[in-house]
Amino acid sequence: MKLGYNEIMITSMYFNNIKDFINLEIGIKRFQGNIERFHFNPIPLNQYSRKLFPNIETFHIYNEDDEIFKDGIIFKHVIWYPVSYSTYLKEKEQGNIYKNIKYTEEDRDKYGNTIPSEVKLLGYQCFKYCYGLTTINIPSSIIEIGYKCFKECYSLTSINIPSSISKLGYDCFYRCSSLTSINIDNIQFISKERIFMNEPVLVSIKIPKNLQIINRKNIEKKDINKFIIPSSITKLDDCCFYKCSSLTSIKIPSSINELGNCCFYECSSLTSINIPTSITKIGDECFYGCSSLISINIPSPINELRYRCFKECLSLTSINIPASITKIGDYCF
Structure with a gap:
């Protein structure tokens, strides 16, 4: 199979640094001009590498400390690093796209216990000390529950963990003494110590002390x-x-x-x-x-x-x- 311009462009989107792009164009002459075909930056850029991508219209910001450019024909930014929900609301009118919006403890204090649909991450101790919280719906947009997210939610009795979750913070149900029921979309195994779930990344949580029911069935620890x-x-x-x-x-x-x-x-x-x-x-x-x-x-x-x-x-x-x-x-x- 012979790689064409489109195929090599798609492949080069997964390059790690600017040297990979340069080596491709030096090594294979028919792929010269590959960098110029990009209308977004597939890697973080600096002053030098920015000059090699002259046709960028959408600028992607992958890390909080990335250098940001607003020159040329750039009209929109796509932000990949986690940004709080409050920051997103403040800045969304600028037309930028936020890929990883985090619901923080401060956000929850301000906007309440209902998780907004735009949110993908629940931050560190996001719902801590929510003593009156009895149940909560975690939408399928959520991919990560942070460390001690529901710390000491003493009244929490049930929770649903969707299969979209790819990361569970340690002790996310710390001292949830009333938590007796959990629904888990993609459960793999229940041992005496932990509940294992999800794929392709296997995650687990410590079994809450008083948990009795998983997916509407009594727990069978193996x-x-x-x-x-x-x-x-x-x-x-x-x-x-x-x-x-x-x-x-x-x-x-x-x-x-x-x-x-x-x-x-x-x-x-x-x-x-x-x-x-x-x-x-x-x-x-x-x-x-x-x-x-x-x-x-x-x-x-x-x-x-x-x-x-x-x-x-x-x-x-x-x-x-x-x-x-x-x-x-x-x-x-």
């Missing part, structure tokens, strides 16, 4: 060692198996390419684990406190062992570190 991770999963998210103290072993399928931060944090009974060669990244504190872990093999696609990755692994006597590792984080061991 031995976590019987959990078979589906092959549809591509990532184990942050804190996925956090403090699963009864976990002794688990098979990670080759479909998974990343282990999140604190993924197996203090899995104190975990004695062995096979990391497949499909894994390219192991997060911070991934195996912190796995005090029974004896040996581990690091596959060659991994090039970094991150912060406190194996700290407090007191039984670890053998580890194979491949030549691909170029950096070992602080307090790794």
